[in-house]
Amino acid sequence: MNPQPHPVDEELVEAAARVARTRCRGDEHTMAAAGRARDGRIVTAVNAYHFTGGPCAELVLIGAAAAQGVYDLRTIVAVGDRDRGIVPPCGRCRQVLLDYFPGAEVIVNRDGRPLAVPVPDLLPDGYVWADHQLDGGQD
Template sequence: MKTYSLTQSDHELISMALDVLERNFDDGVYNHTVGGAIRCKNGKVYLGVNCDGIHGSCAEYIAIGAAITAGERDFDTIVATHDKAHNCLVPPCGNCRQMLFKYCPDIKVILNDEKGNSVKVEVKDLLPLAYKRIVVSD
């Protein structure tokens, strides 16, 4: 798996995700315990926190939903954070990996590698043999 070093703008993205979590943290009623941030290719950033419920929604889902609602379609990098996690980084769950692969197959994800170092990786490397929609033509 190819890894990329974090840039200054990646560190800023992490800080923004931690900030949205700090402003909304709730480990009781709503269980907002993860902050997410997605940077579009145009430089705009959208934020989200996870929402608890029967099925729940991860911070990544909320952040990308906000971006798509604002009309964005070209994404660069995404991160999920928790202040108690190693390097404050949380890897995307399997459901988020599939969603990211579908909506933005070229996006990079900030997470910790096997040695605990903060890196960026391509989402397609996190989901080998991913489900792809079958298009049937007549």
């Protein structure tokens, strides 16, 4: 798949990078995520690593956003600690993002540059969680 480049939300990338630099310490928190809501607000989160499969930063971001009344994230990015830069979502996060925010974009690093791509492009032929869509999703 060769998506058309979209403008990258540099402020969002910097918000995630700032959280990664200042809040990710040790092995428990190694990734930060930031999401921009429809109304322009930025929500941030960090992962909760655990050997049993603790949640990724993108998943924590979904919960943190809901706790702040944000149910419509438009753009999402994850950044690694120790200046690792933008990190693409894992397969589980791609599926969850497709289920929760199919119209959102995710900022990834492609060919050495940040690129905003639609969530469905990250999971072609993805499974659609029909039960979640029956109630109209989260607005």
